[in-house]
Amino acid sequence: MIPAPAIHAAALVPLALPALGSLAVLLAEAYLSKRASEARLSSMSAGIAIFFLSLSFIVAAQHFVTGAQIVFDPASPMIRIDPFSSFAICLIGGASILACLLSIAYLMELHINHAEYYALILLATSGMMLMVAAVDLITVFLGLELMSIPIYVLAGFERRDLRSNESALKYLLIGSFASAILLYGMALIYGVTGQTDFAGIRAGLDATNPLALVGLGLITIGFAFKVSAVPFHQWTPDVYEGAPTVVTAYMSVTVKTTAFLALMRFVVEALGPAASTANLSGLFWGLAAITMIVGNLMGVIQVNVKRMLAYSSIAHAGYLLIGFATATPEAYTAVLFYLVVYVFMTLGAFSVMVALAHRGKDCDRFEEFAGLARSRPGLAALMTLFMIALAGIPPTGGFYAKFALFGAAVKAGNVGLTILAVLTSLVSVYYYLRLPVVMYMREAGTEAPRADTSLGELVVLATCAVAIVFLGLLPNSPELSAIRVFDWARTSVAMLF
């Protein structure tokens, strides 16, 4: 008789729900494609997707509030639901819900209204949740692949557009390359320690072993590809520009968040003290410095808004890497908070672009925004708010995130990097301000922008705007609000140490 393994299936629930949802969408599409119109089917799939994602969000939130710690199989821990993963799953789930809401009208506008879109989003989300809940190298890789492959397809979703095809192919090639490098690094670590789970690696890692150093370096490079750190960022502008705007919005927000969180878990849990022996902080210091410099400088010369936002996300990755270079609990807390704010800021900026998509194509050049303050004052004001938040100007959440991050860096003595961050932030202000300049201070072109906004877009815009302002004014006030994101971030990070 084979003894039943003592597994806790509850650990899988938040991860499995989006996967189940994708199956539901695929089945619905298969059965109903003859009977329902494409638009109907797509809306229904969106509904199913949002339903399953919300369930996953609620389950994860419940786990976070109770502080639950569930390991899938205590004998060989591969997945663990603890406050860190619950927080991460809620963040990713929330971002995905907003992305789905955003997509409904956009897909119709661009005539790519296929239900598979939602199945792919759900699968990718499931992979992301797996990646952040993973405490084993193999599971991390599994999550990475499950996340990446649907997104490769999503990047090429606009299959009649050459740029979209180019974007998908580029992402596939470079992403596979990155996954291979990551896997080889993992293999080397396995070679040194004989373990793939984080606890085992922590116990068995000899950081002076050159093989281990190479392995760690390769793993860092693999993650650096995913978060678009320089010089592994070359794919980002092309992929972001070519993919449909909602896919770009989804990718830029969730993939970066997932990769950073998984990296954080790996560095803190699996490496622990070995990280300082291997001088990973120095590596991150260098990565952060050049990422900030290149990301911000390149953003200045862009003429396409999507490309500009791509470089902006590269720059933000640079700021986040400062947290990794500092490597104290405060720094990681600040990184988590920054990621939350980053999700809302970037998603908001892309939502405005999505809301302006008109006549079957995107609104992604600066000239198309000219005079928007006259024709769509609300959208112009919202875009200005998001640009101000991305630039890190008070009283938005973007400022507080930078304040907390730079504060943690200064406290640990990383003042040089902070000064560099501050100077490159100044450069970024220039290109963030270009959009308000064009919207408010230039006369409108000949084409009139889209006049209506769908409900989904309105909900996403409102959510992001309210979140940005709220996180800027009351990021953590115990008397004034029950939403204390900073405290939650701190609890999550404490789990890792």
Place this chain on the structure above:
Amino acid sequence: MTASHLLSVVTFLPLAGGLAVLLLDEVLGLLSLSRLSEGVWRWMTLALTALTFALSLGLWTGFDATRIGFQFVERAPWLPDYGVSYFVGIDGVSLLLLVMTTFLMPLVILSSWKDIQRGVRTYLFFMLALETGMLGAFVSLNLFQFYVFWEVMLIPMYFIIGIWGGPRRIYAAVKFFLYTMSGSLLMLVALLVVYYLHFQQFGALNLDLVQGPGSAAPALFDTVIPVAGQAVWWKTQTWLFVAFALAFAVKVPLFPFHTWLPDAHVEAPTAGSVVLASVLLKMGTYGFIRLALPLFPFAAVEFAPVIFALSLMGILYAALVAMVQADMKKLVAYSSVAHLGFVMMGMFAFNIEGVEGSVLQMVNHGFSTGALFLLVGMIYERRHTRLIKDFGGIAKPMPVYAALFGVVAMSSIGLPMLNGFVGEFLILLGTYHVAPWVAVAGSFGVVLAAAYMLWMLRRVMFGPVDNPENRGLIDLGLREKFVMVAVLLPIFWVGIYPDFFLRRLDASVTEVLRRVETANARTTAPGGHEAADPNVTAAGHLALPVALELGPAR
């Protein structure tokens, strides 16, 4: 509304009122009723700013000139884990600047009645938001809160210049924004270092400048910031002072960080220029006296010669450049740089005459230069040109205008009986006590000011009416006369009876100077940098490179 919350009400009334009117407008639009007309918006904005002024008079009368420390203090926890609280209060310096701001805002709104014709609602909303931002910066006693208001001010000003400005407005607006932000970002790093030093010394995170009600933790001003050679380079007073000073020097503007000013002033609409000159420039000087001097007193004294040199250059160079300007507005802009050179000179003399003169001159400059910009705007509205060569003999068709212009020009030069004289005299007196040659050189600035002002006056106002277009000019209307008379009131009042204003400065300025002196005594005393008895007050002469003196108490 109890007196205890008066300060918060005064600060936030403009923005809250603006949001309320905006909300009302949107609701009316949603209900498909007719929206508020532009006229209604203008009157409501005027009423809001006038009400704010009336309430600030309550602050003025309720202010006790004999008490040391901040009054009308309000403190509420905001982010207690990080030492950030909502903490407001005023002392003599901020009181003067606050009342000057609330006094000028209704006049600014009145002046733009005919000037701004498109996007009026947005413009007025930005003006109200700007007023709250400026007032907030003046009353903030928590460093985080101060920084937030400092940055928030930039956004409405940027839009006001960029949307309603002149031909090169976008260039000017972006230059203004980036220049100011570069300083502020360096200040942010220094702020974080001070934050961390405080944490190191007292074990708690606190960004309150002084101890407020409801907090027992030692405040930021109590932090002992090491002097050079005693700590890591970035933790020393010198570098931290430089970082803060850069942020403020851009705003003052101190030579050579002044190059954004001529562009921003010339391209901004009239009302924008007035606000920029009268209030935003004072932010820099206010920042020095509120933050840089108390936090880094030793470094401030160390840098006094540098500041003297730069202010002197500002005074003389800017005056010479002003003389060759062809555009009246640019001439006034450069005269601002010159005047604020005086302010900085007085402040770094570190005696009571110098610093009080400096603060008074801040207020004077607000009124005089604000009035000058208003006048230039009035003639621009009529002729759509500001070039001096297009005018000549304006006194004939517009005698009231010429008379007012003459009085304001005299005030800017520093004629006795008008406000400019009192400020400049005190500053030069204070500077003469510590650095006589600097004062002598500075007084040449007064001569140069007279030169360029009187020359401009002659070319524009007097002589024959050469240009036929100037013959039919209409003199000032009732609204314009009201605005100018209102601005002339404080110009004469400060000139004839300055003690009314100086009285309220005594306690605050003495306190700032005391702090600077005790810190310097501690640092240069034999044995170097040890924690001294904080109750020691420095009186009489001290062994310092720059001799400090306290004048007789008034």
